[in-house]
Amino acid sequence: MKRLISFALITLVALTFLSCGPKNKEEKLAPELAEDARVQFEKERYKEAIEIYTKLRDWYPFDKLAIEAEYNIAEAHFKMEEYDEAALAYQEFEKLHPRHESIDYIIHQQALCYYNRLDTEDRDQSNALKAFSILTRLVKQYPDSKYVEDAEKEKKDCLKSLASHEMYVGRFYFKSKKYQSALNRFETVLEAYSGLGFDAEANELAGKSREKLAEEPEAK
Known part of the structure; x- marks a missing residue:
């Protein structure tokens, strides 16, 4: 009976091992796949x-080359x-390998995925907000990272993009004679950005917005 159980266990282990490897003769081993992928990557394919x-x-999910594959x-x-x-x-790589030696690079790359898509002042600024959030986390968690200097510059670009958008919307409201809404935008620029x-223009237009509000019948 013991021999039968031992044989069954050996068979189960063998089947498990085989299931993690190539499933037919055409499937390659992990090092072969890694080399094939590297060649294609270097050829920009x-x-x-x-x-x-x-x-x-x-x-090969348990092979160390699988981590390299996820990264690449x-x-x-x-x-x-x-x-x-x-x-x-x-993001998935950071979640699976939070202590990887290149984790600061991985976080910076996450930020660049949004930073590289900063849009014009008249468009949605969600990319600027996401990039700024991730860059702030990078600087806070890894203050000694070699990417911090770039991250600080990129954070400033994100803030400029957000401020420019606020000014754009504020000017639109001002031209539309929605002076309270315009004033709110200009004050946001002065307080947050x-x-x-943008300070000089925001101050000027905020002052003009207050003057217009004071002239309105409700204010009188």
Whole structure:
């Protein structure tokens, strides 16, 4: 009976091991897949590289090369400017490997996925907000990182983008004679985005907005 149980356990272990490896003769070992993917990546054939790295990750999830595959999948998406996909891949990598030696780089790359899409002042500023939030976290968690200097400059760019948007909306309200709404925007610039190059105009237009409000019948 003991021999039968031992045989069953050995068989189960063997089947488990085989299930983690190639499933047919055409499937390659992890090092072979890693080399194939590396070649495609260096040739800037990023889609092909992602396909191979994904196979490596899925077929050999416990191999140390799977971590490299996860890392390079994110990098390949970033290289192709597929920023939504890249951001998700970097976030997943950070979640799975929070103590990785390059985690500060991974966080900075997450931020760049949004920073690289900063839009004009008349457009939605959600990318600026997301980039600023991640960059702030990077600086706080890894103050000695070599990416902090760049992160500080990028944070300032995000704030300028947000301030510019507030000014744009404020001017629109002012021209539309919605002076209270305009004043709120200009005051936001002066309070939250002071020193970014908009103070003089914001002060001037805030003053004019108050004058217009004082002239309105309700104010009298």
